[in-house]
Amino acid sequence: MTTFAELTTIGVGGPIARFIEPTTRVGVIEAIEEADAKGLPLCVIGGGSNMLVSDAPFPGVVVRDARRAITVPDEAAPVEGGDRTVHVNAEAGCNWDDFVAFTVEMGLEGVEGLSGIPGTVGASVVQNIGAYGQEVGSSVESVEVWDRKDKRTVELTPDDLRFGYRSSALKSSMYVAPATPAAEFFPTPRYVVLSVTFALRHSATGTVGYGQLAKALGVEVGDRMETRAIRNAVLKVRASKGMLEDAARYLNPAMEGTKR
Ligand SMILES: Cc1cc2nc3c(=O)[nH]c(=O)nc-3n(C[C@H](O)[C@H](O)[C@H](O)COP(=O)(O)OP(=O)(O)OC[C@H]3O[C@@H](n4cnc5c(N)ncnc54)[C@H](O)[C@@H]3O)c2cc1C
Structure with missing residues (x-):
């Protein structure tokens, strides 16, 4: 069991x-x-x-x-003019850091500062994960959910999602008041995330948005750096603070296969 x-x-x-x-x-x-x-x-x-x-x-x-697929629906569309947005869809079960690694490899900017946060794409939007000057909510185009109350799938926009500091409408749907669970839904939100579509920028560089990170990279906050360098620095800083998940965890048979 x-x-x-x-x-x-x-x-x-x-x-x-x-x-x-x-x-x-x-x-x-x-x-x-x-x-x-x-x-x-x-x-x-x-x-x-x-x-x-x-x-x-x-x-x-x-x-x-x-389900852990990542797809790029408009991959074939050329990046034109000033609009350098690329949409990427990830299924809820996709490991979060696998997703970040994929976007950095693709030359996309937007979530590199969120490297190394444990968990899945589905849960990332529930608490609007954040670190080192970035929050996932800033890169979300839409979230496809199963609405447990109305029993239908719905595509939620950032306006519907009401992202705040480590919060969202998904998270609040689990509670009737702060710290008071909604018996009908808790410990799972009313809205179960099926997949998330991100709007990322086609750019090999990103902005260094946090002092500790800037120090590790030897630059100033606000400077532009390669997203790969930002990712590597974030992973290093997080490791030094014990903020990375124990990789040995994926040797546990119950976790095997959940990370690439
Ligand atoms: C070492 C460590 C470092 C961390 N660092 C950070 C950090 O820097 N920034 C940060 O923001 N957080 C951080 N966290 C917290 C954690 O990584 C995030 O909250 C993450 O999003 C949790 O993902 P999960 O898949 O593990 O969620 P779970 O723990 O499995 O679930 C959390 C909640 O989300 C719900 N949920 C899960 N999947 C879905 C879904 N598909 N649809 C709807 N609801 C769902 C669950 O029902 C539950 O209520 C850290 C945690 C650890 C252990």
């Missing part, structure tokens, strides 16, 4: 009655719908890096999206 201890970075949490890893979009929706229709507690989990779970048995369903 799978336990939350195997699925969370902190390594604690009790046994799970049912653990499902759907490999298709419809499979994810069906798993959520089945749990909700039966009134079972539902926990949609990503990398388990922002969760502290009780040791008590979990009597419901835990769903982990096993």
